[in-house]
């Protein structure tokens with residue numbers, strides 16, 4: 001039994017939660033201990049976390065009772081839902097509700113809810129600049145999360161609302177890496193026009209979250225937004241060109257063409273990029289780089305991240 005304050009980390013075997021868990025576990029002086037929540041404590045990633053000193057506890061966000069048990073005795077929790085596992089905004093909201101209720105019922109002192117904007121505040125459903133999806137969303141994987149902010153507030157959960165950004169790692173894992181186009185040139189394809197896309201190394205989200213837990217009351221009830229860089233498609237392409245030593249161009253397609261790319265979720269992501277471009281002043285404005293660096297002085301620019309990760313980019 002630890003005398004440190006326990007942070008229960010949802011998604012600890014994944015990208016964001018993994019970053020939070022490692023940020024805490026890598027600090028031997030930390031006032032916090034990590035309780036890594038997973039559906040599968042026997043997975044390699046869960047075992048790695050245990051080896052780093054985490055307590056690994058089984059729970060499933062679909063099951064309120066299991067989350068309530070897993071949060072029992074904790075000081076705080078990092079809460080995240082994974083839309084891309086099931087593509088269901090309704091299921092994501094049930095999961096978020098289970099997290100919020102369990103946090104409330106276990107009396108947690110500080111929760112970080114990894115959320116995103118409910119874009120319908122900017123683009124009402126009757127605004128036809130982008131299609132309405134699934135009957136009641138503009139960007140399902142954003143809207144579903146943003147709508148749940150109110151639930152954490154209404155239940156009286158002491159929450160920090162963490163607005164994250166596009167991971168640099170999407171160029172490794174999300175199929176967005178430079179690819180050879182019909183003209184034989186390597187290109188990255190984004191529907192952002194000439195607007196900057198706030199983005200971040202996923203581990204830097206974890207480091208910011210750790211700082212927010214350390215700050216406690218300073219951040220409860222607040223919205224905190226983080227990004228490591230604000231880059232246009234051309235900036236990303238230039239970064240790849242330098243790092244790969246091979247020309248990469250920016251293929252700036254329209255959001256409409258992106259929605260039509262045909263992979264699962266392309267319409268959702270096309271709308272997402274359109275929201276980020278059309279409301280760029282708000283979207284990039286709130287994801288302030290100086291504020292993000294204050295939270296996490298180790299914040300990586302895309303250039304620095306790329307220098308460390310160039311061998312992981314699956315250039316096609």
Ligand SMILES: NC(=O)c1ccc[n+]([C@@H]2O[C@H](COP(=O)([O-])OP(=O)(O)OC[C@H]3O[C@@H](n4cnc5c(N)ncnc54)[C@H](OP(=O)(O)O)[C@@H]3O)[C@@H](O)[C@H]2O)c1
Nearest residue numbers: 011012013014015016038039060061081082083165166167
């Ligand atoms: N890609 C981006 O640029 C980006 C940017 C901002 C926000 N996001 C958001 O990030 C979210 C995904 O987070 P991520 O990137 O960290 O995902 P990830 O790396 O795919 O990991 C997903 C994590 O969620 C856990 N999980 C999933 N379903 C669960 C359940 N029912 N009960 C308990 N744990 C569950 C998994 O744990 P186990 O499998 O071990 O149980 C795993 O640790 C998405 O909702 C997405 O919208 C993504």
